[in-house]
Amino acid sequence: MARNITYREAINEALAQEMERDDSVIVMGEDNAGGAGSPGEDDAWGGVLGVTKGLYRKFPGRVLDTPISESAFIGAAIGAATAGLRPVAELMFVDFMGVCLDQIYNQAAKFRYMFGGKAVTPVVIRTMYGAGLRAAAQHSQCLYPVFTHIPGLKVVAPSTPYDAKGLLIQAIRDDDPVMFFEHKALYDLSGPVPEESYAIPFGEANVVREGGDVTIVTLGRMVHHSLEAAGELAGAGIECEVIDLRTTSPLDEDTILESVENTGRLVVVDEANPRCSLATDISALAAQKAFGSLRAPIELVTAPHTPVPFSNVLEDMYIPDPQRIGNAVKTVAEWAR
């Protein structure tokens, strides 16, 4: 049965069902239970935004709080993965990647290749990303382009509760290191999610809206902004096809190219900063492999090349909104030589 639950609950459910099914799945991170060694409640937080709540009691000994030492515990998760466990470690904010990045991109990502195919590192690193909560520059970034760049990592960013559960289950079952990006502004989003376990394959984008005039390629929270824009544009007679990438590595090139070949017009919407980004990556892909089909230049709707600002009004300007997306669509729709 599918019933409505939140993105947060869907992630919790994925963890609980996989931990139930497979003893080797463990969870670790700062305050993932909360209260270690403190006089009050155990499982005080269940993660800073409550995502892992309840798992501590349900699976004694398998939910580990950690000191604030990312390089040690992220590295430990990776080491444990090479030794037969399937750890799901939390890098609380992806903005903190700086203090543990070596373990992720030089160790986990490269073991299989460097050791000639003899290593299996089935670790999942869950991490929060994205702006919208006024958390300011060091707690609001979208750093998935950095990880997408690294061979050996898989990068996943679900946009709905249904996708969050199915993609996390897939990530845990996957034998490669997976970076699992959770948008902090989506935790309260509600949507239909089956009670049963299911896994959504990586590298399969979701066409969330069909349309023949303009292709919008996007992911994460921007899927919702894009759909809002598309709804309004339909009133003006422009039908957008909205493609939710779901995973940036592996990337579903076929779905993107098929759509662009059909519409000839592409807008990429990406909340990350514009240089060396997902938006430029998709845009190059289309220009290289669908050049003959393009009927207008490609429009990129991204954050500006700035850190994330704090003040409400500034952060709202920073994040690509439906209006900006709509304008970009109109630009490509109306473009003529």
Added chain:
Amino acid sequence: MTGTQEHTALTRDQLLNAYRTMRTIREFEERVHKEFATGEIPGFVHLYAGEEASAVGICSNLNDRDSIASTHRGHGHCIAKGVDVAEMMAEIYGRQTGSCHGKGGSMHIADLSKGMLGANGIVGGGPPLICGTALAAKLKGTGGVSVAFFGDGASNQGTTLESMNLATVWNLPAVFVAENNGYAETTSSSWSVASDNIADRADAFGMPGVIVDGFDFFAVHEAASQAISRAREGGGPSLLEIKFTRYYGHFEGDQQTYRADEVEHARAELDCLNRFVGRVTQTGQLTRDDLAAVDTEVSALIDRAVGEAKAAPLPTAADLLTDVYVRY
């Protein structure tokens, strides 16, 4: 606290194996030193010659369910943990028959089936991984112990310090081995390490710390035995500081102008193999003939390894793209 000089009663076979392993490392490294100078070996190598007592003194206390992580100076640890010598040589030559099919090289030789998590090109890369294997052993109840080898340079790296803290907080079956050969690249450890000894830091992380004479196989073996038993029995992690010297430069090609004449002195007066030989022949546990037989065996093994490596095929274009993922 200094390491004890007594030796745990080792059997004749154990002594022969210890000698064989140390001799293999020495001959391997001396040979690589020679071959590297011809220009045939690609990239960088970092030689372990002079440090054999550490790798062997510690690893002779371990078995296949125990894990070790190593450093860029990893040949000694690999050999001591049982990685195939011929495959190692082929790997150093970048051949398809190498331990990593030519895709890792000297700094990334690994054999997970033997609990060898790999040499590591990142200073301080090993300790966090060892916290992981120790955690896995603890949760799975295998009784395995995980040993992190790192240098005096890495002893200052944040990853190492965090790992020691974490290992105590989680009470992990781990041993941290600081191989202090006096230099982190060109800077001396007496300058770069703020405390008098690396072992002094153990207290700060709630674990026992021991200084050990790295030229004395028996001292290392004893100290390691204690630390490893402690870990295996659930007593938590320990720190061993092994003090010795490396006979060669940081990497092959290093002119070592930052050093004085300590290598000459060490080879003449302190060498761990000479000391081992002296001790066991004096007590009569092994004879010179026993040892000579091993020398001959080892010599032949190294010759074969080099010969095979030089003749082995190089990887192909197809090999370039394989094994990035288990399944993309």
Added chain:
Amino acid sequence: MTDDRIAAITMPKWGLSMQLGKITSWVVAEGDEVSVGDDVADIETDKIAGTLEAGSAGTVRRLVARVGEDVPVSGTIALLASADVGDDELDAAVLQARAVIEAGAVPDEGGAPVLESAQAGGRKIDYAGVGSDGEVVLLIHGYGGDRNSWLFVQQPLAERHRVYALDLPGHGTSGKDVGDGSLEVLAEAAACVLDAIGAERAHLVGHSLGGTVAVAVAARDPGRIGSLTLIAPAGFGAEINADYLRGFAGAQTRRELRPLVGLLFADDSLVTRQVVDDLLAYKRLDGVEAALEALLGALLDGDRQRIDASSQLRGLGDAIPVTVIWGSADKIIPVGQAESVPAASKQVIEGAGHMPHMEKPSEVLAAVEAALRGG
């Protein structure tokens, strides 16, 4: 309607969970004459797209609902009236109807389906029932389908019967374990649902593999079954589109699945993105792949049908009246096999594929009603 010279065409209820529908295009225009069964409008719900047929005859005087707007089930979408009805009256009726649409009012849940579960050999079997009068009818879907396959048929049938649709093991929301995938497992599930309902007597309507299951259930307990209506049943010939079955079981992506699902219909415009997405979501559930593979083992012998239901059916003699319905353009099981079914009544539905109860529901409904009356 205050004036009973004005008849309303309303948003139909397709599927027990439907609450809203959207007109994607009008087939009729104001001024057109319609007869019963004429196409009126193309409608899309969150589950499927289809074409609404006129339930009564008359002149279309007003189109009330706009293309693309959500209309609640039972909401008026158009008005039929004879030429002598004045504009004022019609405008008033339109205003009233528009108020309902704008309010977004969703009808009473009075007629809502009741979802229940039964246990069959340790497996959970979900089923939904509607209707309170008349005899029990059990609808049994086919391979890869679920109880929602009957969405155009269950509600209308429920006006005069108690109509139940189950999810077979391995399908829908029922338990996904199918054991050895044999017919016995499926038949037991259906029989257990009849027990759970407390039905001493029931009519069975089965589609494709569901038809084979219906025959098996009847064979177990012929006295309990009032009639058998078989829609494109499996088990009555050797030929079957094995590539479709294997392809369906193995498909991992939308790209692989879409063309296969298209094969089920004569007109594949019924196959919306939502239909394919729902199928993919089903296929991804833990245990479904294994269940579909196990069932294939029972269904196929190489490229031919393994099951022989016709001898089972012949064994029942004249005890149970049998009706067989088949789409003329069936690309999965050839319509010619209808000849091999020992049935009192046979009806071929022109222009329908393997899913006539979805493509031509009003014709199938009429045939089923006739079968139920006869039984």
